[in-house]
Amino acid sequence: MLFDTHCHLTHPPLFHRLPEILAEARTCGVSYFLSAAADTDDWENLIALAAQPTHQNDIYIALGLHPWFIDRLPENVFNRLDQVLQQQPQALVGEIGLDFHRAADEISQRQQQFVFETQLDLAKTHRRAAVIHNVKSGVACLASLRRTNFTFGGFVHAFSGSTEEAHQWIKLGFKIGIGSLLLNPNTKKVKQLASRLPLDDMVLETDAPYMPPTPHAPNHPKNTRQIAEIIAELRGIDWQTVAEVSTRNALSVITNR
Ligand SMILES: [Zn+2]
Numbered sequence: 001m002l003f004d005t006h007c008h009l010t011h012p013p014l015f016h017r018l019p020e021i022l023a024e025a026r027t028c029g030v031s032y033f034l035s036a037a038a039d040t041d042d043w044e045n046l047i048a049l050a051a052q053p054t055h056q057n058d059i060y061i062a063l064g065l066h067p068w069f070i071d072r073l074p075e076n077v078f079n080r081l082d083q084v085l086q087q088q089p090q091a092l093v094g095e096i097g098l099d100f101h102r103a104a105d106e107i108s109q110r111q112q113q114f115v116f117e118t119q120l121d122l123a124k125t126h127r128r129a130a131v132i133h134n135v136k137s138g139v140a141c142l143a144s145l146r147r148t149n150f151t152f153g154g155f156v157h158a159f160s161g162s163t164e165e166a167h168q169w170i171k172l173g174f175k176i177g178i179g180s181l182l183l184n185p186n187t188k189k190v191k192q193l194a195s196r197l198p199l200d201d202m203v204l205e206t207d208a209p210y211m212p213p214t215p216h217a218p219n220h221p222k223n224t225r226q227i228a229e230i231i232a233e234l235r236g237i238d239w240q241t242v243a244e245v246s247t248r249n250a251l252s253v254i255t256n257r
Contacts (some may be wrong), residue, residue: 002228002243003032003250004221006095006131006157006177006205009059010035010045013218014209018049021221022058028225032247033059034155034205034254036095036131038066040074043084050090060254062094062131068102070115078118085126092154092254093123094131098144101135112137113144120148129154129253132174138165145172153253158207160189163196170201175249179205182230183213183223195234199242203250204228 004025008014014021022033037046046061063084065077074080085091096119103109123130129152134141138161144150153173158181159166166176176197181190194202204227209218213226225239228246232239 001032001247002028002030002204002224003034003247004030004206004208004224005034005155005175005203005250006179007033007035007208007221008038008042008210009033009221010042010049011038011209014220015045024220025222025224028222029243030221030224031058032250033221034062034092034131034250035059036062036066036157037064038095039069040065040077040080047084047088047091050088060090060092061088062092063088064094064096064119064131065115066095067097067099067112067116067133070111073115078122081119082122082125085122085128091128092131093119093126093128094154095133095157096120096123096130097133098137098141099133099135100137100140109140113140116141117144117148120144120150123152124148124150128152129256132156134159134161142168142172153256155203155205155250155253157205158211159193160187162189163193166193166197166201175203175253176201177205178202178231179227180207180211180213180219180223182227191234194231199235199245200249202231202246203253204231204242204246 157177212219228239228242
């Protein structure tokens with residue numbers, strides 16, 4: 001069984017036909033999902049989704065503030081996050097992190113770091129793993145983790161750094177998210193990573209509905225299967241082994257706290 005460790009099930013166009021999307025994913029062997037929040041509007045939808053009795057053991061959620069959406073923070077937002085984490089003992093903290101591709105200057109980088117580290121502190125308080133967004137900011141992300149003494153691990157989503165950087169994340173208790181970047185035939189670096197990293201350190205993800213493999217069509221959690229098949233081919237093993245190990249890795253992060 002496959003685990004899509006990074007998707008946004010509450011975002012359009014997935015949310016309005018979710019039962020169908022999940023059924024299609026299951027047909028491809030994808031039975032577990034970790035759906036991450038982008039902003040506060042997401043929190044209620046995700047909480048309601050995970051509370052459905054049918055989704056107690058297949059949909060996991062992460063609550064937090066994505067670095068793209070922190071320009072105008074709602075009032076008392078960190079107190080609210082503190083409260084929702086208290087009320088949702090199963091939730092991870094995410095999608096949080098740094099995106100220096102989207103930070104025009106040092107002031108916005110500092111703002112991102114402040115929001116990221118405040119959320120890492122909350123994750124620590126509640127003993128939760130984190131779901132990390134990191135674009136062109138690997139060194140700064142790792143520095144934030146060390147500064148906050150964050151030891152609860154989690155997932156680094158859509159990892160595109162070097163093997164050496166991956167090992168630094170792994171040392172801090174993180175699993176490396178390998179996903180839709182692999183569906184692009186030109187991604188040599190991610191292919192190298194997918195063939196060299198120990199399988200025990202990898203998890204699979206799509207980022208659906210984002211990062212679509214074909215333009216103008218939304219990404220779909222069912223593509224986790226294709227990602228498993230590509231990794232299997234790169235490593236000369238069968239996709240079922242990739243599925244089994246990566247799902248076990250993902251569940252170990254979610255249940256280990
Ligand atoms: Zn995402």
